[in-house]
Amino acid sequence: MSEGMKVQPDLEFIKYLKNAGGDTLKKCYQCATCSVVCPLSGDDKPFPRKEMIWSQWGLKEKLVADPDVMLCHQCGDCTTNCPRGAKPGDVLGAIRAYAYTHYGFPQGLAKLCSQGKNLPIMILIPTLIIGIVWWLSGGMKLPDGDINFGYFFGDAYYVLPVTTLLIQLIFVPTLLFAIYAFYRGISNMWKGMAAQLPATERNFRPSVTQFISEFIWPSVKEIMTHKRFNECGTNRNRVTGHMPLVFAFIALLAVTAYAMIRKDVFGLFIEGLHVPLTFADPFKILANVAGIALIVGVGILWVNRSRTERENNTTPTFYDWYPIGIVMAVGVTGMAAQIFRLGDVAVMAYLLYFMHLVSVFMLFLYTPYTKLAHMFYRTFAMAFEKYRASGYVQKQD
């Protein structure tokens, strides 16, 4: 810095941060208490003091390519100890929210997901897509006999097998699209972060296997054990909510994939497979346990967030509440649809199943642009942190 640097503040970016929960950022006077009390910050270039001044200066490019922003778990220790009430944790949260939009592909969709006022549109998109398909398929009526969500898009299963594939035709491309969006966003983030590294000769590039085994896998292990979360002081109790949620997510992903293959792939050829799993089926048990864990986990996070917002007098943001809301919606509609199916209340069962499809669609499509995107952005930032400290970057003598 001694050679001097020209600061060209991005005023729009500063305004954005202030609106997105970082309204206190200008109070920071750079005492650096935060960097010392942060349990996740290292000795070398610790955060979040430097991020606070970059934010005040509006150095957007530096911040979106700063892995430390993603490494922050918003423990809240910095905010608790901040002598000025500048809430560094909230500022970093606001930067992350900005970064997810910044890296979002396509930009239109990313921007749509960045503001709470767009929520009706966000709900309308899957409602229309699934609703129109439901209507066109001829399934939008109360079928006779047992309730079977497998015949949601029409009961003409044996006549027109395609109708059962409609659900796959909607959801599989959506998921692939989201995965591609993540790929685009994360590779851009990685390039940005790599460009911030000191301009020395890279020794050599890691292979894909090396990359996964040396950087990604250790990061995933840390995430699963909630190692960093557990180091948090102020907001430590979030682990009790977040951990069941993570495992429920993984379990539900597995059982959904299993159900899809069993019912809608093999079920096309083998009669009797295209029916709901019995309650004794291990996958069904797993699904129900995970469903309850999901609701309980997100419920704990809901309560925690309400409480901290009340205690710290922070304004609730769409960014923070969307993931809680959508995960709760997925869990509750799924569980309620099952209950009404068992209770044989056909109208409610099909209606809730429809709502369940809408919320799952939202979960798939909007994850790369909302707070939920942290599941991949943070994983890769952690991988980058390890990469940065490894022999691939550090000059070897």
Add this chain to the structure above:
Amino acid sequence: MTDERSAPSGAVLVVGGGISGLTAALEAAEVGQDVFLVEKNPSLGGRVAQLNQYFPKLCPPSCGLEINYQRIKNNRKIRVHTMTEVKSVSGGPGNYQVTLTVNPRYVNSNCTCCNACVDACQDEVDNPFNFGMDKVKAIRKPHEHAFPARYVLDKDACSSASLDAIVGACKYDAVELDMQAKEITVDVASIIWATGWNPYDPNNLENLKFNSSQAIISNMMMERLASVNGPTGGKILRPGDNAEPASFAFVQCAGSRDENHLEYCSYICCMASMKQINYIRAQYPEAPITVFYIDLRTPGKYEKFREKLMADENITWIKGKVADIVAENDGSVTLIAEDAVTGNKAQAKVDLAVLATGMQPAISDQAKALGLTTDDNNFVVSQEEGMISAGCAKKASDVVTCAQSATAAAMKAIQASRR
């Protein structure tokens, strides 16, 4: 009709006998006003009496205080009540009735400071004048330069045998064990609140772990350590083991400019630390000293003072607030901050760490009950005519500013008395 040459009509009550109260009382009395000067401690002089040296000229406190005590002794207009607190205030400007509580000293004015009672007393207490860094007898002169020069007894700390011995040792009948708290009422035209300050309690600073090591002291403790009448006779030694520290650190803004503690800048701590570096330099010319700061504030004409210290190669200045202190097994402590200039963590392992704690208004909760208006930080706001705040009761100040504000308060008090 007001005749400016007529005898002053109403008396002035000055609450607090520190440098501000002394100044205000003398300024008012020396133009002919009757003055009641009340002080809750057994002797006058306040926080200044505890300093080793004070700005602007780095005099020992005896220097300025002795002159003021002389002026008081020679002025029949001032009545001094020590061990006295204000209980209640009624009335209005020009006509206040103030009830004062005089707490028992258990020693009357027969006391000649012969010290026979101290030799007889068997019980010791932590010395409040030295922030508990040494022990004193339960009966004692409050400190070497105490004025009024009269002993005080901490009766609750004494066994009955000890009390008997004390009474027996005094040949002037100065010890009165049955002395009771009493109330007196005074009629005054105006009140000057010069209630001063207390050092902010470092135990509140959780991350600095004041209690974890004796190598962590406050800046006021440093004043006592450096004072010839302090616990170590003026030698700067680490409390507890009395080791000569080989290295020092100063933690600026310890609890100041901090919404969780004192929201405001206490004004004096930067210069106080720089002054204390001079104390250290006089005894340890080569010892490494690290100063952790957010900003260094050298108000008034003290910029040269800073420049001189910054030329000292054995002093490291780190821009970053200490946010963690770790007690080490060898008796030293490690201070941790982020150096905001380099962007890396900075650590300093030192034998003695001084927390530059700030000034907290001493009157605090009591102010409301006495009908005073205070700001959000408990500093007394002069609002109605006749209720005037001065010195550190008004805002965090150095001695010079206190003397100015006390003189201004005396002027306002005189005006209120003659209206």
